[in-house]
Amino acid sequence: MKSVLLSTLYASVAASLLIAAPATAQDRNVDKRVDRLEQEMRAVQRKVFPGGSSRFFEPEITPEAETATTPSTTSSAVSDLIARVDALERSLATLTGQVEENGFRLQKIEDKLAAAEVPPVSTDPGSVSTAPSTDTGTSGTETAAEPDPERVTGVAAIVMPDTGDPGEDAYIYGYRLWDAKFYPEAQAQLKKAAAEHASHRRASFAKNLLGRAYLDDGKPALASVALYENYQELPRGERAPDSLYFLSTALVQLNKKPDACRVLTELQEVYPNVASGRLKARIDSGKAAADCS
Structure with a gap:
Protein backbone atom coordinates (compact mmCIF):
# COMPACT_ATOMS: atom_id res chain seq x y z
CA MET A 1 0.00 0.00 0.00
CA LYS A 2 2.89 2.34 0.75
CA SER A 3 4.40 1.74 -2.68
CA VAL A 4 1.10 2.67 -4.37
CA LEU A 5 0.85 5.82 -2.27
CA LEU A 6 4.38 6.91 -3.19
CA SER A 7 3.82 6.31 -6.89
CA THR A 8 0.49 8.16 -6.87
CA LEU A 9 2.07 11.14 -5.15
CA TYR A 10 4.90 11.18 -7.67
CA ALA A 11 2.44 10.99 -10.56
CA SER A 12 0.42 13.89 -9.16
CA VAL A 13 3.48 16.10 -8.80
CA ALA A 14 4.79 15.16 -12.26
CA ALA A 15 1.45 15.92 -13.91
CA SER A 16 1.21 19.22 -12.08
CA LEU A 17 4.66 20.29 -13.28
CA LEU A 18 3.44 20.07 -16.90
CA ILE A 19 1.19 23.09 -16.39
CA ALA A 20 2.54 26.16 -18.07
CA ALA A 21 2.24 29.15 -15.76
CA PRO A 22 3.65 32.68 -15.75
CA ALA A 23 6.93 33.09 -13.93
CA THR A 24 5.49 34.90 -10.92
CA ALA A 25 6.86 34.96 -7.38
CA GLN A 26 4.08 32.53 -6.37
CA ASP A 27 5.15 30.08 -9.12
CA ARG A 28 8.78 30.21 -8.04
CA ASN A 29 7.73 29.46 -4.48
CA VAL A 30 5.68 26.48 -5.65
CA ASP A 31 8.57 25.21 -7.77
CA LYS A 32 10.87 25.30 -4.73
CA ARG A 33 8.32 23.43 -2.64
CA VAL A 34 7.86 20.79 -5.33
CA ASP A 35 11.64 20.36 -5.70
CA ARG A 36 12.04 20.02 -1.95
CA LEU A 37 9.17 17.56 -1.70
CA GLU A 38 10.53 15.46 -4.54
CA GLN A 39 13.85 15.21 -2.72
CA GLU A 40 12.15 14.28 0.54
CA MET A 41 9.91 11.74 -1.17
CA ARG A 42 12.95 10.10 -2.79
CA ALA A 43 14.64 9.94 0.60
CA VAL A 44 11.56 8.37 2.16
CA GLN A 45 11.24 5.91 -0.72
CA ARG A 46 14.87 4.85 -0.32
CA LYS A 47 14.24 4.29 3.40
CA VAL A 48 10.98 2.37 2.97
CA PHE A 49 12.01 0.50 -0.21
CA PRO A 50 15.84 0.16 -0.19
CA GLY A 51 17.12 -0.26 -3.73
CA GLY A 52 13.70 0.42 -5.17
CA SER A 53 12.82 2.65 -8.04
CA SER A 54 9.66 4.62 -8.71
CA ARG A 55 9.26 2.96 -12.06
CA PHE A 56 8.43 -0.35 -10.36
CA PHE A 57 5.44 1.01 -8.45
CA GLU A 58 2.37 1.65 -10.56
CA PRO A 59 -0.18 4.12 -9.15
CA GLU A 60 -3.70 2.93 -8.44
CA ILE A 61 -5.10 6.28 -9.60
CA THR A 62 -4.01 7.65 -12.94
CA PRO A 63 -3.76 11.46 -12.97
CA GLU A 64 -6.49 13.04 -15.03
CA ALA A 65 -5.34 14.35 -18.40
CA GLU A 66 -4.78 18.08 -18.30
CA THR A 67 -6.48 20.23 -20.87
CA ALA A 68 -4.50 22.73 -22.84
CA THR A 69 -3.94 25.83 -20.72
CA THR A 70 -4.48 29.37 -21.79
CA PRO A 71 -3.57 32.59 -20.02
CA SER A 72 -7.17 32.78 -18.76
CA THR A 73 -6.86 29.41 -16.93
CA THR A 74 -3.39 29.99 -15.47
CA SER A 75 -4.65 31.27 -12.11
CA SER A 76 -6.89 28.26 -11.46
CA ALA A 77 -4.10 25.90 -12.57
CA VAL A 78 -1.67 27.45 -10.10
CA SER A 79 -4.27 27.21 -7.33
CA ASP A 80 -4.81 23.53 -8.15
CA LEU A 81 -1.05 22.93 -8.08
CA ILE A 82 -0.77 24.59 -4.68
CA ALA A 83 -3.61 22.45 -3.35
CA ARG A 84 -1.91 19.32 -4.63
CA VAL A 85 1.40 20.33 -3.09
CA ASP A 86 -0.34 20.91 0.26
CA ALA A 87 -1.86 17.43 0.05
CA LEU A 88 1.53 16.01 -0.86
CA GLU A 89 3.13 17.67 2.16
CA ARG A 90 0.49 16.17 4.46
CA SER A 91 0.96 12.72 2.92
CA LEU A 92 4.71 13.00 3.25
CA ALA A 93 4.45 13.98 6.91
CA THR A 94 2.15 11.01 7.59
CA LEU A 95 4.40 8.56 5.78
CA THR A 96 7.51 9.87 7.51
CA GLY A 97 5.80 9.51 10.87
CA GLN A 98 4.87 5.92 10.07
CA VAL A 99 8.45 5.12 9.08
CA GLU A 100 9.79 6.60 12.32
CA GLU A 101 7.19 4.75 14.40
CA ASN A 102 7.97 1.44 12.69
CA GLY A 103 11.67 2.02 13.21
CA PHE A 104 11.07 2.66 16.91
CA ARG A 105 9.02 -0.54 17.25
CA LEU A 106 11.66 -2.56 15.40
CA GLN A 107 14.37 -1.22 17.69
CA LYS A 108 12.38 -2.29 20.77
CA ILE A 109 11.94 -5.79 19.35
CA GLU A 110 15.66 -6.06 18.58
CA ASP A 111 16.52 -4.89 22.10
CA LYS A 112 14.26 -7.56 23.62
CA LEU A 113 15.79 -10.29 21.43
CA ALA A 114 19.30 -9.17 22.30
CA ALA A 115 18.46 -9.24 26.01
CA ALA A 116 16.99 -12.74 25.70
CA GLU A 117 20.16 -14.08 24.06
CA VAL A 118 22.52 -12.92 26.81
CA PRO A 119 23.77 -16.06 28.65
CA PRO A 120 23.49 -16.25 32.45
CA VAL A 121 26.56 -15.00 34.28
CA SER A 122 28.72 -17.66 35.92
CA THR A 123 29.41 -17.35 39.62
CA ASP A 124 33.04 -18.30 39.02
CA PRO A 125 34.63 -16.63 35.97
CA GLY A 126 36.48 -19.17 33.88
CA SER A 127 34.92 -22.14 35.63
CA VAL A 128 31.31 -23.20 35.06
CA SER A 129 27.94 -21.62 34.30
CA THR A 130 25.28 -21.82 36.99
CA ALA A 131 22.42 -22.06 34.48
CA PRO A 132 20.65 -25.43 34.25
CA SER A 133 22.07 -27.48 31.39
CA THR A 134 20.05 -27.90 28.17
CA ASP A 135 22.32 -30.72 26.93
CA THR A 136 19.82 -33.55 26.53
CA GLY A 137 21.44 -35.24 23.55
CA THR A 138 18.44 -34.38 21.36
CA SER A 139 18.20 -31.96 18.45
CA GLY A 140 16.20 -28.75 18.54
CA THR A 141 16.41 -25.45 20.31
CA GLU A 142 15.56 -24.87 23.93
CA THR A 143 14.96 -21.69 25.83
CA ALA A 144 17.37 -21.21 28.73
CA ALA A 145 15.58 -20.93 32.06
CA GLU A 146 16.33 -18.25 34.58
CA PRO A 147 18.85 -19.51 37.16
CA ASP A 148 17.41 -20.47 40.53
CA PRO A 149 18.80 -18.03 43.14
CA GLU A 150 19.18 -20.83 45.68
CA ARG A 151 21.05 -22.93 43.15
CA VAL A 152 23.32 -20.03 42.27
CA THR A 153 24.08 -19.56 45.96
CA GLY A 154 24.71 -23.27 46.41
CA VAL A 155 27.10 -23.50 43.47
CA ALA A 156 28.91 -20.38 44.64
CA ALA A 157 29.49 -22.06 47.98
CA ILE A 158 31.48 -24.85 46.28
CA VAL A 159 35.08 -23.70 46.57
CA MET A 160 37.64 -24.29 43.84
CA PRO A 161 40.75 -25.75 45.54
CA ASP A 162 44.10 -24.11 45.06
CA THR A 163 46.84 -26.65 45.68
CA GLY A 164 49.22 -25.43 43.00
CA ASP A 165 48.28 -28.36 40.73
CA PRO A 166 45.76 -27.00 38.17
CA GLY A 167 44.82 -30.46 36.85
CA GLU A 168 44.13 -31.77 40.35
CA ASP A 169 42.21 -28.65 41.34
CA ALA A 170 40.04 -28.75 38.21
CA TYR A 171 39.04 -32.38 38.83
CA ILE A 172 38.42 -31.93 42.57
CA TYR A 173 36.20 -28.92 41.88
CA ALA A 213 27.28 -37.37 36.38
CA TYR A 214 25.23 -38.04 33.24
CA LEU A 215 23.91 -41.28 34.74
CA ASP A 216 22.92 -39.53 37.96
CA ASP A 217 21.29 -36.79 35.87
CA GLY A 218 19.10 -39.35 34.08
CA LYS A 219 20.99 -39.21 30.76
CA PRO A 220 22.22 -42.76 30.08
CA ALA A 221 22.79 -42.15 26.36
CA LEU A 222 25.24 -39.32 27.02
CA ALA A 223 26.76 -41.35 29.83
CA SER A 224 27.45 -44.29 27.52
CA VAL A 225 29.26 -42.04 25.05
CA ALA A 226 31.43 -40.38 27.71
CA LEU A 227 32.31 -43.68 29.41
CA TYR A 228 33.15 -45.51 26.19
CA GLU A 229 35.35 -42.61 25.04
CA ASN A 230 37.28 -42.72 28.31
CA TYR A 231 37.94 -46.44 27.85
CA GLN A 232 38.95 -46.01 24.19
CA GLU A 233 41.08 -42.90 24.59
CA LEU A 234 42.72 -43.69 27.93
CA PRO A 235 42.70 -47.52 28.23
CA ARG A 236 45.57 -47.36 30.71
CA GLY A 237 43.93 -44.64 32.76
CA GLU A 238 43.19 -45.44 36.39
CA ARG A 239 39.44 -45.21 35.86
CA ALA A 240 39.17 -47.03 32.52
CA PRO A 241 37.93 -50.26 34.21
CA ASP A 242 35.35 -48.27 36.17
CA SER A 243 34.13 -46.69 32.92
CA LEU A 244 33.40 -50.15 31.52
CA TYR A 245 31.37 -51.06 34.58
CA PHE A 246 29.33 -47.83 34.49
CA LEU A 247 28.96 -48.27 30.72
CA SER A 248 27.21 -51.59 31.40
CA THR A 249 24.91 -49.77 33.84
CA ALA A 250 24.04 -47.18 31.17
CA LEU A 251 23.33 -49.92 28.62
CA VAL A 252 20.97 -51.67 31.03
CA GLN A 253 19.06 -48.39 31.44
CA LEU A 254 18.91 -48.14 27.65
CA ASN A 255 17.43 -51.67 27.54
CA LYS A 256 20.53 -53.11 25.86
CA LYS A 257 21.24 -55.92 28.28
CA PRO A 258 23.12 -58.21 25.86
CA ASP A 259 25.53 -55.35 25.11
CA ALA A 260 25.91 -54.73 28.84
CA CYS A 261 26.92 -58.37 29.34
CA ARG A 262 29.52 -58.13 26.56
CA VAL A 263 30.98 -55.00 28.19
CA LEU A 264 31.29 -56.74 31.56
CA THR A 265 32.98 -59.71 29.90
CA GLU A 266 35.47 -57.37 28.24
CA LEU A 267 36.10 -55.73 31.59
CA GLN A 268 37.04 -59.10 33.08
CA GLU A 269 39.27 -60.00 30.12
CA VAL A 270 41.12 -56.69 29.78
CA TYR A 271 41.46 -55.89 33.49
CA PRO A 272 41.44 -59.27 35.26
CA ASN A 273 43.16 -58.02 38.41
CA VAL A 274 40.74 -55.16 38.93
CA ALA A 275 37.76 -57.31 37.95
CA SER A 276 38.63 -59.89 40.57
CA GLY A 277 39.62 -57.28 43.09
CA ARG A 278 38.03 -53.94 43.90
CA LEU A 279 35.34 -54.14 41.17
CA LYS A 280 34.30 -57.74 41.76
CA ALA A 281 31.16 -56.90 43.77
CA ARG A 282 30.08 -54.35 41.22
CA ILE A 283 30.61 -56.74 38.32
CA ASP A 284 28.51 -59.37 40.05
CA SER A 285 25.65 -56.94 40.63
CA GLY A 286 26.02 -55.62 37.08
CA LYS A 287 25.68 -59.13 35.63
CA ALA A 288 22.57 -59.73 37.72
CA ALA A 289 21.02 -56.47 36.53
CA ALA A 290 21.80 -57.34 32.88
CA ASP A 291 20.58 -60.96 33.25
CA CYS A 292 23.94 -62.26 32.08
CA SER A 293 24.16 -66.05 31.91
Whole structure:
Protein backbone atom coordinates (compact mmCIF):
# COMPACT_ATOMS: atom_id res chain seq x y z
CA MET A 1 0.00 0.00 0.00
CA LYS A 2 2.89 2.34 0.75
CA SER A 3 4.40 1.74 -2.68
CA VAL A 4 1.10 2.67 -4.37
CA LEU A 5 0.85 5.82 -2.27
CA LEU A 6 4.38 6.91 -3.19
CA SER A 7 3.82 6.31 -6.89
CA THR A 8 0.49 8.16 -6.87
CA LEU A 9 2.07 11.14 -5.15
CA TYR A 10 4.90 11.18 -7.67
CA ALA A 11 2.44 10.99 -10.56
CA SER A 12 0.42 13.89 -9.16
CA VAL A 13 3.48 16.10 -8.80
CA ALA A 14 4.79 15.16 -12.26
CA ALA A 15 1.45 15.92 -13.91
CA SER A 16 1.21 19.22 -12.08
CA LEU A 17 4.66 20.29 -13.28
CA LEU A 18 3.44 20.07 -16.90
CA ILE A 19 1.19 23.09 -16.39
CA ALA A 20 2.54 26.16 -18.07
CA ALA A 21 2.24 29.15 -15.76
CA PRO A 22 3.65 32.68 -15.75
CA ALA A 23 6.93 33.09 -13.93
CA THR A 24 5.49 34.90 -10.92
CA ALA A 25 6.86 34.96 -7.38
CA GLN A 26 4.08 32.53 -6.37
CA ASP A 27 5.15 30.08 -9.12
CA ARG A 28 8.78 30.21 -8.04
CA ASN A 29 7.73 29.46 -4.48
CA VAL A 30 5.68 26.48 -5.65
CA ASP A 31 8.57 25.21 -7.77
CA LYS A 32 10.87 25.30 -4.73
CA ARG A 33 8.32 23.43 -2.64
CA VAL A 34 7.86 20.79 -5.33
CA ASP A 35 11.64 20.36 -5.70
CA ARG A 36 12.04 20.02 -1.95
CA LEU A 37 9.17 17.56 -1.70
CA GLU A 38 10.53 15.46 -4.54
CA GLN A 39 13.85 15.21 -2.72
CA GLU A 40 12.15 14.28 0.54
CA MET A 41 9.91 11.74 -1.17
CA ARG A 42 12.95 10.10 -2.79
CA ALA A 43 14.64 9.94 0.60
CA VAL A 44 11.56 8.37 2.16
CA GLN A 45 11.24 5.91 -0.72
CA ARG A 46 14.87 4.85 -0.32
CA LYS A 47 14.24 4.29 3.40
CA VAL A 48 10.98 2.37 2.97
CA PHE A 49 12.01 0.50 -0.21
CA PRO A 50 15.84 0.16 -0.19
CA GLY A 51 17.12 -0.26 -3.73
CA GLY A 52 13.70 0.42 -5.17
CA SER A 53 12.82 2.65 -8.04
CA SER A 54 9.66 4.62 -8.71
CA ARG A 55 9.26 2.96 -12.06
CA PHE A 56 8.43 -0.35 -10.36
CA PHE A 57 5.44 1.01 -8.45
CA GLU A 58 2.37 1.65 -10.56
CA PRO A 59 -0.18 4.12 -9.15
CA GLU A 60 -3.70 2.93 -8.44
CA ILE A 61 -5.10 6.28 -9.60
CA THR A 62 -4.01 7.65 -12.94
CA PRO A 63 -3.76 11.46 -12.97
CA GLU A 64 -6.49 13.04 -15.03
CA ALA A 65 -5.34 14.35 -18.40
CA GLU A 66 -4.78 18.08 -18.30
CA THR A 67 -6.48 20.23 -20.87
CA ALA A 68 -4.50 22.73 -22.84
CA THR A 69 -3.94 25.83 -20.72
CA THR A 70 -4.48 29.37 -21.79
CA PRO A 71 -3.57 32.59 -20.02
CA SER A 72 -7.17 32.78 -18.76
CA THR A 73 -6.86 29.41 -16.93
CA THR A 74 -3.39 29.99 -15.47
CA SER A 75 -4.65 31.27 -12.11
CA SER A 76 -6.89 28.26 -11.46
CA ALA A 77 -4.10 25.90 -12.57
CA VAL A 78 -1.67 27.45 -10.10
CA SER A 79 -4.27 27.21 -7.33
CA ASP A 80 -4.81 23.53 -8.15
CA LEU A 81 -1.05 22.93 -8.08
CA ILE A 82 -0.77 24.59 -4.68
CA ALA A 83 -3.61 22.45 -3.35
CA ARG A 84 -1.91 19.32 -4.63
CA VAL A 85 1.40 20.33 -3.09
CA ASP A 86 -0.34 20.91 0.26
CA ALA A 87 -1.86 17.43 0.05
CA LEU A 88 1.53 16.01 -0.86
CA GLU A 89 3.13 17.67 2.16
CA ARG A 90 0.49 16.17 4.46
CA SER A 91 0.96 12.72 2.92
CA LEU A 92 4.71 13.00 3.25
CA ALA A 93 4.45 13.98 6.91
CA THR A 94 2.15 11.01 7.59
CA LEU A 95 4.40 8.56 5.78
CA THR A 96 7.51 9.87 7.51
CA GLY A 97 5.80 9.51 10.87
CA GLN A 98 4.87 5.92 10.07
CA VAL A 99 8.45 5.12 9.08
CA GLU A 100 9.79 6.60 12.32
CA GLU A 101 7.19 4.75 14.40
CA ASN A 102 7.97 1.44 12.69
CA GLY A 103 11.67 2.02 13.21
CA PHE A 104 11.07 2.66 16.91
CA ARG A 105 9.02 -0.54 17.25
CA LEU A 106 11.66 -2.56 15.40
CA GLN A 107 14.37 -1.22 17.69
CA LYS A 108 12.38 -2.29 20.77
CA ILE A 109 11.94 -5.79 19.35
CA GLU A 110 15.66 -6.06 18.58
CA ASP A 111 16.52 -4.89 22.10
CA LYS A 112 14.26 -7.56 23.62
CA LEU A 113 15.79 -10.29 21.43
CA ALA A 114 19.30 -9.17 22.30
CA ALA A 115 18.46 -9.24 26.01
CA ALA A 116 16.99 -12.74 25.70
CA GLU A 117 20.16 -14.08 24.06
CA VAL A 118 22.52 -12.92 26.81
CA PRO A 119 23.77 -16.06 28.65
CA PRO A 120 23.49 -16.25 32.45
CA VAL A 121 26.56 -15.00 34.28
CA SER A 122 28.72 -17.66 35.92
CA THR A 123 29.41 -17.35 39.62
CA ASP A 124 33.04 -18.30 39.02
CA PRO A 125 34.63 -16.63 35.97
CA GLY A 126 36.48 -19.17 33.88
CA SER A 127 34.92 -22.14 35.63
CA VAL A 128 31.31 -23.20 35.06
CA SER A 129 27.94 -21.62 34.30
CA THR A 130 25.28 -21.82 36.99
CA ALA A 131 22.42 -22.06 34.48
CA PRO A 132 20.65 -25.43 34.25
CA SER A 133 22.07 -27.48 31.39
CA THR A 134 20.05 -27.90 28.17
CA ASP A 135 22.32 -30.72 26.93
CA THR A 136 19.82 -33.55 26.53
CA GLY A 137 21.44 -35.24 23.55
CA THR A 138 18.44 -34.38 21.36
CA SER A 139 18.20 -31.96 18.45
CA GLY A 140 16.20 -28.75 18.54
CA THR A 141 16.41 -25.45 20.31
CA GLU A 142 15.56 -24.87 23.93
CA THR A 143 14.96 -21.69 25.83
CA ALA A 144 17.37 -21.21 28.73
CA ALA A 145 15.58 -20.93 32.06
CA GLU A 146 16.33 -18.25 34.58
CA PRO A 147 18.85 -19.51 37.16
CA ASP A 148 17.41 -20.47 40.53
CA PRO A 149 18.80 -18.03 43.14
CA GLU A 150 19.18 -20.83 45.68
CA ARG A 151 21.05 -22.93 43.15
CA VAL A 152 23.32 -20.03 42.27
CA THR A 153 24.08 -19.56 45.96
CA GLY A 154 24.71 -23.27 46.41
CA VAL A 155 27.10 -23.50 43.47
CA ALA A 156 28.91 -20.38 44.64
CA ALA A 157 29.49 -22.06 47.98
CA ILE A 158 31.48 -24.85 46.28
CA VAL A 159 35.08 -23.70 46.57
CA MET A 160 37.64 -24.29 43.84
CA PRO A 161 40.75 -25.75 45.54
CA ASP A 162 44.10 -24.11 45.06
CA THR A 163 46.84 -26.65 45.68
CA GLY A 164 49.22 -25.43 43.00
CA ASP A 165 48.28 -28.36 40.73
CA PRO A 166 45.76 -27.00 38.17
CA GLY A 167 44.82 -30.46 36.85
CA GLU A 168 44.13 -31.77 40.35
CA ASP A 169 42.21 -28.65 41.34
CA ALA A 170 40.04 -28.75 38.21
CA TYR A 171 39.04 -32.38 38.83
CA ILE A 172 38.42 -31.93 42.57
CA TYR A 173 36.20 -28.92 41.88
CA GLY A 174 34.15 -31.02 39.45
CA TYR A 175 33.99 -33.84 42.01
CA ARG A 176 32.69 -31.43 44.66
CA LEU A 177 29.97 -30.18 42.32
CA TRP A 178 28.96 -33.77 41.54
CA ASP A 179 29.02 -34.76 45.20
CA ALA A 180 26.72 -31.81 45.98
CA LYS A 181 24.37 -33.09 43.22
CA PHE A 182 24.85 -30.05 40.99
CA TYR A 183 25.04 -32.40 38.02
CA PRO A 184 24.85 -29.98 35.05
CA GLU A 185 27.50 -27.76 36.61
CA ALA A 186 29.65 -30.80 37.40
CA GLN A 187 29.35 -32.02 33.80
CA ALA A 188 30.56 -28.68 32.45
CA GLN A 189 33.46 -28.54 34.89
CA LEU A 190 34.56 -32.14 34.30
CA LYS A 191 34.50 -31.64 30.52
CA LYS A 192 36.67 -28.59 30.98
CA ALA A 193 39.06 -30.39 33.32
CA ALA A 194 39.51 -33.32 30.92
CA ALA A 195 40.03 -31.04 27.91
CA GLU A 196 42.45 -28.61 29.53
CA HIS A 197 44.47 -31.25 31.37
CA ALA A 198 44.37 -34.18 28.95
CA SER A 199 47.82 -35.45 29.94
CA HIS A 200 47.16 -35.28 33.69
CA ARG A 201 46.44 -38.53 35.57
CA ARG A 202 43.17 -36.99 36.68
CA ALA A 203 41.93 -36.86 33.07
CA SER A 204 40.81 -40.50 33.39
CA PHE A 205 39.04 -39.66 36.64
CA ALA A 206 37.34 -36.59 35.12
CA LYS A 207 36.00 -38.48 32.08
CA ASN A 208 34.77 -41.38 34.19
CA LEU A 209 33.04 -39.05 36.65
CA LEU A 210 31.53 -37.16 33.72
CA GLY A 211 29.81 -40.38 32.66
CA ARG A 212 28.58 -40.96 36.21
CA ALA A 213 27.28 -37.37 36.38
CA TYR A 214 25.23 -38.04 33.24
CA LEU A 215 23.91 -41.28 34.74
CA ASP A 216 22.92 -39.53 37.96
CA ASP A 217 21.29 -36.79 35.87
CA GLY A 218 19.10 -39.35 34.08
CA LYS A 219 20.99 -39.21 30.76
CA PRO A 220 22.22 -42.76 30.08
CA ALA A 221 22.79 -42.15 26.36
CA LEU A 222 25.24 -39.32 27.02
CA ALA A 223 26.76 -41.35 29.83
CA SER A 224 27.45 -44.29 27.52
CA VAL A 225 29.26 -42.04 25.05
CA ALA A 226 31.43 -40.38 27.71
CA LEU A 227 32.31 -43.68 29.41
CA TYR A 228 33.15 -45.51 26.19
CA GLU A 229 35.35 -42.61 25.04
CA ASN A 230 37.28 -42.72 28.31
CA TYR A 231 37.94 -46.44 27.85
CA GLN A 232 38.95 -46.01 24.19
CA GLU A 233 41.08 -42.90 24.59
CA LEU A 234 42.72 -43.69 27.93
CA PRO A 235 42.70 -47.52 28.23
CA ARG A 236 45.57 -47.36 30.71
CA GLY A 237 43.93 -44.64 32.76
CA GLU A 238 43.19 -45.44 36.39
CA ARG A 239 39.44 -45.21 35.86
CA ALA A 240 39.17 -47.03 32.52
CA PRO A 241 37.93 -50.26 34.21
CA ASP A 242 35.35 -48.27 36.17
CA SER A 243 34.13 -46.69 32.92
CA LEU A 244 33.40 -50.15 31.52
CA TYR A 245 31.37 -51.06 34.58
CA PHE A 246 29.33 -47.83 34.49
CA LEU A 247 28.96 -48.27 30.72
CA SER A 248 27.21 -51.59 31.40
CA THR A 249 24.91 -49.77 33.84
CA ALA A 250 24.04 -47.18 31.17
CA LEU A 251 23.33 -49.92 28.62
CA VAL A 252 20.97 -51.67 31.03
CA GLN A 253 19.06 -48.39 31.44
CA LEU A 254 18.91 -48.14 27.65
CA ASN A 255 17.43 -51.67 27.54
CA LYS A 256 20.53 -53.11 25.86
CA LYS A 257 21.24 -55.92 28.28
CA PRO A 258 23.12 -58.21 25.86
CA ASP A 259 25.53 -55.35 25.11
CA ALA A 260 25.91 -54.73 28.84
CA CYS A 261 26.92 -58.37 29.34
CA ARG A 262 29.52 -58.13 26.56
CA VAL A 263 30.98 -55.00 28.19
CA LEU A 264 31.29 -56.74 31.56
CA THR A 265 32.98 -59.71 29.90
CA GLU A 266 35.47 -57.37 28.24
CA LEU A 267 36.10 -55.73 31.59
CA GLN A 268 37.04 -59.10 33.08
CA GLU A 269 39.27 -60.00 30.12
CA VAL A 270 41.12 -56.69 29.78
CA TYR A 271 41.46 -55.89 33.49
CA PRO A 272 41.44 -59.27 35.26
CA ASN A 273 43.16 -58.02 38.41
CA VAL A 274 40.74 -55.16 38.93
CA ALA A 275 37.76 -57.31 37.95
CA SER A 276 38.63 -59.89 40.57
CA GLY A 277 39.62 -57.28 43.09
CA ARG A 278 38.03 -53.94 43.90
CA LEU A 279 35.34 -54.14 41.17
CA LYS A 280 34.30 -57.74 41.76
CA ALA A 281 31.16 -56.90 43.77
CA ARG A 282 30.08 -54.35 41.22
CA ILE A 283 30.61 -56.74 38.32
CA ASP A 284 28.51 -59.37 40.05
CA SER A 285 25.65 -56.94 40.63
CA GLY A 286 26.02 -55.62 37.08
CA LYS A 287 25.68 -59.13 35.63
CA ALA A 288 22.57 -59.73 37.72
CA ALA A 289 21.02 -56.47 36.53
CA ALA A 290 21.80 -57.34 32.88
CA ASP A 291 20.58 -60.96 33.25
CA CYS A 292 23.94 -62.26 32.08
CA SER A 293 24.16 -66.05 31.91
